[in-house]
Amino acid sequence: MxxxxxxxxxxxxxxLRLAGxxxxxxxxxxxxxxxxxxHVVGLLGRQVRISFDAPRDLNIVRSELIEQP
Structure with a gap:
C-alpha cells in the first residue's frame, strides 16, 4: 500500500487509474x-487535504496533470 x-x-x-x-x-x-x-485530514478556507492509502498499482492523479486533447 x-x-x-x-x-x-x-x-x-x-x-484513480491503473498505474502504467x-x-x-x-x-x-x-x-x-x-x-x-x-481521509479528510484538513480544511483551510476553501482548500481540503485528502489522504489516500491505496495499492501501488493504482495512480492517483490531479486533474490538471491529465493531458487534454
Whole structure:
C-alpha cells in the first residue's frame, strides 16, 4: 500500500487509474481485500487535504496533470 496526501479546492478533481506498470489482476485482488482508505485530514478556507492509502498499482492523479486533447 502507498500513502498520498493531496489538496483540492472547489471545482478541482483527481483521477484513480491503473498505474502504467501496474498489474490489473493484482490491483483487483488488492481492492477486493484491502480496498482504498480515504481521509479528510484538513480544511483551510476553501482548500481540503485528502489522504489516500491505496495499492501501488493504482495512480492517483490531479486533474490538471491529465493531458487534454
Amino acid at each position: 502507498g500513502h498520498l496526501i493531496i489538496s483540492r479546492r472547489p471545482g478541482e478533481s483527481f483521477f 506498470d501496474g498489474n490489473p489482476e493484482r490491483l483487483l485482488q488488492s481492492l477486493t481485500g484491502d480496498g482504498i482508505e480515504v
